[in-house]
Amino acid sequence: MSLTRSVKIFWVLGRYRLDTLINSAALPWYARLLLAVLPTRWLFKVTENEGRRVRLALEHLGPVFIKFGQILSTRRDLLPDEMAEELAFLQDRVAPFASETARQIIESQLAKPIAELFAEFDMTPLASASIAQVHAARLHTGEEVVVKVIRPGIEKTIAKDIALMKLMARLLNKFPDGRRVRPVEVVEDYEKTIFDELDLLREGANAATLRRNTIAEGKLYVPVVYWEFTRKSVLVLERIYGTPVSDLDALNAAGIDFKVLGERGVEIFFSQVFKDSFFHADMHPGNVFVDVSNPASPTYIGIDCGIVGSLSPEDQSYLAQNLLAFFNRDYYRVAELHVESGWVPPETRINEFEAAIRSVCEPIFEKPISEISFGMLLIRLFQTARRFDMTVQPQLVLLQKTLLNIEGLGRQLYPELDLWKTAKPFLENWVKVQVGPKRFLDSLKAHGPTWLAKAPQMPDLVHDALTQMRAGSVADKSIQLELRRLNEQHALSAKRQRRRGLALVLAVVALASPLAAASLETGQWLVLAVAAVVFLWP
Known part of the structure; x- marks a missing residue:
């Protein structure tokens, strides 16, 4: 860790x-003292918002x-809206590195001179960013x-x-205001993303996966990967x-149907x-272009596939049902x-959770449904769920970020875009398919050969399972007998302790009170003596 960089x-x-940004009232006295004497407090005045x-x-x-800030801007479940919107303005613009260095990296990775690899290679970069730059x-x-090239x-x-971010995250995590934004979790998530x-x-x-999934539909085009020229750093x-999707004038000049595109x-x-x-x-918008060759049926072009997300079948199902329940205002089902x-x-009180969701989301539905933001709805939901100790779901964070981008893009292209009208039939059909006979047949088709291959082993597996259950039953009986013996010993020991304790109390009372002792008649002393013997008896 560099001391110079840290400073x-x-x-x-x-x-x-x-x-x-830190509430100093929550800090220990020595931390407040340190903040009070920092020279930056009187060298620099606060003139901008947070x-x-x-x-x-x-x-x-x-x-x-900068890249960390860009990713942080998508965590609207953690940040105030104003800060998230400000961080969204961060631009990943970095001066290009030497083209000769790029050539050396390419030749080193592919083990051939660049002239053998390419008929032409433009030494002037097309674009440059913090991670890599691109040449034609x-x-x-x-x-x-x-x-x-990386x-x-x-x-x-x-x-x-x-390493320095982790240090700062751990420090921030010591303060109540800092813990609220889960700094350690955010930095760890960023570390995985950027190294990927x-x-x-x-x-x-x-x-290649996105291209294979989308090529048949003709709505999104992903460029071909040339694997023979691709390595870890190239x-x-x-x-x-x-045409860049943000260039509305060019799209309009091309006669694009903005409703279809949105x-x-x-x-x-x-x-x-x-x-x-x-x-x-x-x-x-920087990663999305439009093929305008067919204005009535335009095609998106997607580049830069470094960050992708995926959902498990369970997450898909819960998300679809959540969205449908939301727009039916069934907040209990959402909870x-x-x-x-x-x-x-699992111990979350559903009624309390439902009430919290209702108080946050009901005002959203005061708007016409065509104006409701899907992305903001998810953000409000995640913010509410955080108060009930929602476990971080990285895939849902990526989904929320992507939905916000798509929604913003769609309404920029076509302001009247009704996201719910487009999405609801898709979601309802998807849920119907998941629980319908086709799903069962597809599952049977997918897993049938495996089940058939394992069928001859079933008698042995059943026999082994029954044997283990029988052995377990015998073991359970043995364990139960041992537990019963231990319980009896414990009860006997407790009984002895109670007897000795009472005998001790009686002795103390008798010795500590001569006047009382003197007043006791012979029969009463006899009762005390018998009681002591009984309670001391094993």
């Missing part, structure tokens, strides 16, 4: 007065922290491609900054030409989540589903 980070935190100061500090600290090229077979030394830089992005073989596999993809974005999202259980989780899914502890 710089803590100086930047002071420079932007992030100490004001969200802007956090954003400026992250920008000052460089690309690793042409294969010897004529295909136009883009070559993505930035040299970035893994060590990330590891050092992550460093593996371009993983990104290539993600792209990824070669088909070069695509499309609705298709929603259909793609729900299809990836519920049909494929594998969704592109970084669908911000039940959270407990059944294991998202909140």
